[in-house]
Amino acid sequence: MNKCSGCGISLQNKDINELGYTKSLDNDLCERCFRIKNYNDYKRVIKDNDYVLNLLKSINKKDLIVLIVDIINIPKSFELIKNFKNDIFVVFSKADLLPSEMYEKKLDKICKSLDINYVDKLCVSSNKNYNLDLLMKKIKELKKTNNVYFIGFSNSGKSTLLNKIIYNYTDLNTTITTSLLPSTTLDLIEIKIDEDLIIIDTPGLVENGNLIDVIDKKYLSKIMPKKKINPRIYQIKGTQIINIEDIITFEISDANIVFYISNDLKITREYNKTITGKSFSLNKNKDLVIPGLGFIEFKSNANIKIETKYDLDIYERDSLI
Ligand SMILES: Nc1nc2c(ncn2[C@@H]2O[C@H](COP(=O)(O)OP(=O)(O)O)[C@@H](O)[C@H]2O)c(=O)[nH]1
Numbered sequence: 001m002n003k004c005s006g007c008g009i010s011l012q013n014k015d016i017n018e019l020g021y022t023k024s025l026d027n028d029l030c031e032r033c034f035r036i037k038n039y040n041d042y043k044r045v046i047k048d049n050d051y052v053l054n055l056l057k058s059i060n061k062k063d064l065i066v067l068i069v070d071i072i073n074i075p076k077s078f079e080l081i082k083n084f085k086n087d088i089f090v091v092f093s094k095a096d097l098l099p100s101e102m103y104e105k106k107l108d109k110i111c112k113s114l115d116i117n118y119v120d121k122l123c124v125s126s127n128k129n130y131n132l133d134l135l136m137k138k139i140k141e142l143k144k145t146n147n148v149y150f151i152g153f154s155n156s157g158k159s160t161l162l163n164k165i166i167y168n169y170t171d172l173n174t175t176i177t178t179s180l181l182p183s184t185t186l187d188l189i190e191i192k193i194d195e196d197l198i199i200i201d202t203p204g205l206v207e208n209g210n211l212i213d214v215i216d217k218k219y220l221s222k223i224m225p226k227k228k229i230n231p232r233i234y235q236i237k238g239t240q241i242i243n244i245e246d247i248i249t250f251e252i253s254d255a256n257i258v259f260y261i262s263n264d265l266k267i268t269r270e271y272n273k274t275i276t277g278k279s280f281s282l283n284k285n286k287d288l289v290i291p292g293l294g295f296i297e298f299k300s301n302a303n304i305k306i307e308t309k310y311d312l313d314i315y316e317r318d319s320l321i
C-alpha cells in the first residue's frame with residue numbers, strides 16, 4: 001500500500017473522515033498534508049505515546065537513535081527514552097532561538113544527568129543551517145548499522161531537520177510535512193540518504209502538561225518563537241502581578257528575573273491584584289520552565305505564585321543561560 005510522503009500514513013480513498021484519505025491513490029500526499037502544505041490549514045490529530053512507542057519497536061538494538069530536543073522546551077522527564085538501550089546521540093534543535101552559545105557546557109551536564117545511553121551531543125539549527133555538516137559527520141561516525149532513527153517529543157523539529165538534510169545532502173525532491181501542531185508526522189518515514197545511510201523520521205512523543213497540546217490552535221503561532229528570543233528583564237520591587245497575555249499570571253515579590261518566551265507575546269504588569277495558584281520558591285541561578293511557552297531565569301532568590309487555566313507541568317532546573 002502507498003504511503004503519504006508527507007506524514008507516512010497509509011493512503012486510502014474510502015473514508016474522508018479517516019486519516020490517510022486522498023481522492024486518488026496515485027497522489028503522493030494525503031488530504032491532510034495537502035491542506036497543511038498548500039493552505040496552512042491544520043487539523044489537530046492526537047496520537048498517544050503507546051501508539052508512537054509501538055511504532056518505535058521496529059528500532060533494532062544496534063541502530064543509532066538521534067534524540068532531537070527543542071532547546072527552548074527541554075522536557076522535564078526523559079523516562080520514556082530510558083526504555084531504549086541503543087546508543088543515543090542528543091541533538092538540541094532550534095539553536096537560532098537563544099541569544100548565545102554560553103549554554104553548550106550546561107547541555108553536556110543535562111545530557112549526563114538524563115540517565116539514557118548518551119554517546120554524544122550537538123546543537124543545531126535547521127533554520128540557520130547551523131552545525132548540519134557536523135551533524136552528518138557525527139551521525140556517520142556514530143552509526144553501527146545503516147538505519148538511524150530521529151526520535152523525540154512533538155514539535156522538537158525532527159521533520160524540519162530531516163527536510164534540511166534531504167535538501168542539503170541528497171538529490172531527492174520529497175518533503176516531509178511540518179507544522180506548528182503536534183502529531184504532524186503519523187508513521188515512520190524512511191529517507192535513503194545514500195547507499196549506507198537511511199534516516200527514519202518518527203511521530204513525536206507527547207509530553208504531559210505541555211501548552212502546545214492544550215492551547216487553542218489559533219495561539220500556537222504566537223507562543224512558538226520564530227526568531228531569536230529577546231530576553232526580557234524584570235526587576236521587581238514589592239509585590240507585582242505579571243501577565244503573559246491571558247495565558248499565565250505570576251505574583252512575584254522582590255526579584256530579578258528574565259523571561260525567555262516568544263517575542264510576539266506581550267508581558268504586562270498589574271498592581272493591586274491577588275491571585276490563587278501554585279507557589280514556587282526559587283533560588284538564584286534557577287530556571288522555571290513552562291513547557292511549551294519557554295522559561296524564566298531567576299537572577300535572585302524569589303517566591304512566585306502562578307495562576308493558569310491550563311494544566312501545565314511547570315518545573316524548576318539549573319539555569320540554562
Ligand atoms: N526557530 C526554529 N524553528 C524550527 C526549527 N526547526 C523546526 N522549527 C519549527 O518547529 C515546529 C515543529 O517542527 P517539526 O519539524 O514539524 O517538528 P516535529 O514534530 O519534531 O517533526 C515548526 O513550526 C518548525 O518551523 C529551527 O531550527 N529553528
Ligand SMILES: [Mg+2]
Pocket residue numbers: 158159160177178184185202203204
Ligand atoms: Mg514531524
